[in-house]
Amino acid sequence: MSDFKLDSSPKMKSGFRTPESYFDTFSLKVIQQLPAKEQAVFILPRRKKLLWFAAAAAICIGLMVPVAKYFNNPVKQLDEATLESYLSYQTNLNQFDLINELDSSDVNHLNTNLSFEDKSVEDFLAANPNIENYIIE
Template sequence: MKEFKLENTPKIKTGFKTPEHYFDDFSAKVLQQIEKKEIKIIPIYKRKEVVAMFAAAVVVITLMIPIINTYNKSKELDEATLETYLSYQSNLNQYDLIRELDTKDIEEINQNVVLEQETLEDVLSSNPNIENLISE
């Protein structure tokens, strides 16, 4: 294969030429064109698109307020739901529950609960595991 030398090969002319004395007054011509252009400034509140977007945003926010309020309501747990949840948690025992009690909860537990004799007899007769109830 022949050795190729970049310096010895004939050069191709580009075909692009600048006119004579083009760069002598180039900066003056550019500055004249820039000064001729006057920029029209439109305040943002007078633009039709911005006003339309602002109106659309207000309508969307107004329509979203009732939906947000329904999702943010805190729902209190009723006792049955809480008891069902705790009963299905197999890794939770009575000692874990006792550890989480605070003084207010303990005071509520200490209140006297009035049980009628008939109610107590019904519970004991319907539950076959009387020994477990007594040990607890």
């Protein structure tokens, strides 16, 4: 490929041309195309504008309060393990207080027969380091 030199090679002419004295009369043509009658501008009085902004802000705050309240207070479900550990570590609760709070439906629910295999009981006791607590209870 041969080198291209701007000064020595023949110049190509552009396919675009502007009419003569186009830029001299351009500003006059633009001014002539502008509308003669200006549009009336409706200006809100300052007091009305302030009222509109206050109403819009009140609506926004009114809509955002329930959303913010929902996201800041998520519903927490209480699982059995948490409840059991809470009750077991409370020093002011004893077995008799808990028994007094049970009603007949709770007692009937407790009367269900649970069958455990010896192997599962032995595995549980072997894995638990607090065997003395279970023996005392």
